Amino acid sequence: MNFPVKIAQEDLAARVARVSAIAAKHADSVDFDGRFPHEAVDAMKAGRLLGIQIPRQFGGEGATIAQIAELCSMLGQACSAAAMVFAMHHIKLCSLVEHGAESEWHRAFMQRVAVEQLLIASATTEGGIGGNLRNSICAVEVDGDICRLEKDATVISYGSYADAIMITSRAHANAASSDQVLTVFVKEQYALEKTHAWNTLGMRGTCSDGFLFKGEAPAEQILPKPFAEIAAQSMLASSHLLWSSVWYGIAVDAVGRAQAFVRAAARKSPGAPPPGALRLAEVSNLLQMVRSNVVAGLKAYEDAKSDADKLSSMGFAVTMNNVKIASSETILEIVNHVMLICGIMGYKNGTPFSVGRHLRDAHSAQLMISNDRILGNTSSMLLVHKQDTSLLG
Numbered sequence: 001m002n003f004p005v006k007i008a009q010e011d012l013a014a015r016v017a018r019v020s021a022i023a024a025k026h027a028d029s030v031d032f033d034g035r036f037p038h039e040a041v042d043a044m045k046a047g048r049l050l051g052i053q054i055p056r057q058f059g060g061e062g063a064t065i066a067q068i069a070e071l072c073s074m075l076g077q078a079c080s081a082a083a084m085v086f087a088m089h090h091i092k093l094c095s096l097v098e099h100g101a102e103s104e105w106h107r108a109f110m111q112r113v114a115v116e117q118l119l120i121a122s123a124t125t126e127g128g129i130g131g132n133l134r135n136s137i138c139a140v141e142v143d144g145d146i147c148r149l150e151k152d153a154t155v156i157s158y159g160s161y162a163d164a165i166m167i168t169s170r171a172h173a174n175a176a177s178s179d180q181v182l183t184v185f186v187k188e189q190y191a192l193e194k195t196h197a198w199n200t201l202g203m204r205g206t207c208s209d210g211f212l213f214k215g216e217a218p219a220e221q222i223l224p225k226p227f228a229e230i231a232a233q234s235m236l237a238s239s240h241l242l243w244s245s246v247w248y249g250i251a252v253d254a255v256g257r258a259q260a261f262v263r264a265a266a267r268k269s270p271g272a273p274p275p276g277a278l279r280l281a282e283v284s285n286l287l288q289m290v291r292s293n294v295v296a297g298l299k300a301y302e303d304a305k306s307d308a309d310k311l312s313s314m315g316f317a318v319t320m321n322n323v324k325i326a327s328s329e330t331i332l333e334i335v336n337h338v339m340l341i342c343g344i345m346g347y348k349n350g351t352p353f354s355v356g357r358h359l360r361d362a363h364s365a366q367l368m369i370s371n372d373r374i375l376g377n378t379s380s381m382l383l384v385h386k387q388d389t390s391l392l393g
Contacts, residue, residue: 012063015047016071020078027079028349030205031357034198036161037205040075040082041119049086051114053093058107059114065094065238066298069245076249077256080361081205083249085119087242088157088206092120092166094238095182095223095230105220109164109184118186121162123213127152131369134231135177139170140222147219149183154196154210163187167213168227180227183217190215202360233311237301239369240320244294244327247365248287251334254358255280255287258341261353276341283337290330297323314385321378328365335359 023040030037044050053068054060068090075083093113100106112118124133138151149169156165164186171181196210223230258280265274300319304310335358339346342353349356 012049012052012061012067012071013074015049016074019043019047019049019082020074023075023079023082024077027081028357030079030081031202031361034200034204034207036158036207037079037082037085038161040079041085041161044082044086045117045119048117050089050117050119051110053090053097054110054114055097055101058110060110065241065301069241069294069298072242072245073249073252076246077253078249079205080246080250080358081203083246084203084206084243085158087246088122089120091235091238091242092122095166095234096120096184098234099223099225099230103220103224105218106184106223109186109221113164116163118163119158119161121157121159121165123151123153123156123159123165123167125153125155126168127154129177131373133168133369134180134228136168136170136180137177139173139175140181140183141173142219142222145219146216147183147222148216149185149213150215151213152195152210153213155198155208156192156211156213157208158206159192159209159211160194160207165190165213165215167215171226178228181222182227182230183215183222185215185217185221189217201363202357203364229308229312232317233308236317237297237304237311237320240324240327241294241297241301243365243368244290244297244323247327247331247362248290248294250358250361251287251290251331254335254338254355255283257346257353257355258283258338261342261345276343279337279341283334283341286330286334286337290327290334293323293326293330314381315388318378318381318385319388321374324369325371325374325378328368328371331362331365332359335362 019040022043026039052061052063056062072083072087075086096106096110125131126137128137129135141148151167151169164184166182166184168180168182171179191214192211194209195212198207198209262274262276262280304316310316335355338355345351345353346355348354
């Protein structure tokens, strides 16, 4: 089925630039009030940005992961909450695009996402397992053509505002905790009972409350591939790369504020080295390291995408884990440097150099799948896998 092109004939960056301007205007109120970034998300929908990853034959634009990462970075410079919503949506969409094309229902759902600009949320965490997304307690019940699921989801990304939720569970009541499936439920097929409020230090606007999820839908909405394959071949890479792109965007905006501060100081004292100039050089180096890390990760993913065995290999998993660890740790160092450069003007809210929001949001990076958990997984793999040390891959 062919779809008419309904998007403006302009590049993705121009469309995201408009969204970013709107997101930046409301970023402080989104953070202060802990509210969903409605204005930015509405602008994403108006700009037809929620379906760009979907293949053209299903009504999308076939955007690559690298293109989406760049857009995450642009949005991250404006409002990290809006950027994270965009990133999380496309992380789920990546799993759908890469693993749902062989299923008639999932192909039709991709068409709906592209046409209706549906926002997809994620529900992988669960009471009793925390952030270990590769284990589930709950199990989907398949009764003929119908499936039912009840899950104590301690976090559902922007769950109250989503048009659909992709949710993990055990494949059946007798399945092992790691024998999981991923199911798509659209809004009219589930009910959410709020159990935990998202009152956090940073990333407040993602509104990732906890819910008791109860859903009933046609069983064909369960993705045909095991979640183990989906996680290894698409979700691992897309999560670490798109999250890192958001964090890079946060760091870019913070460094921009530091540069403006040092330039203003230099104008006040011509001929004298302004305070913070050396630290600005240091933070520029750190920023470039994050950029290089993400770019290398994107290249590694693009190189591996055509090879399912490579995507599922220990070497690829180690590479993606390292991207996440390095990005999430370095962003904090960057924003801390910026705070020292800008001094009290960076510490205070409401100045052109304020970075309190950036610092609080940056602290989420090491917790989104705990770095300790990731390092533990990496250390286990390195016991049997030789570290790749080639510069050219």
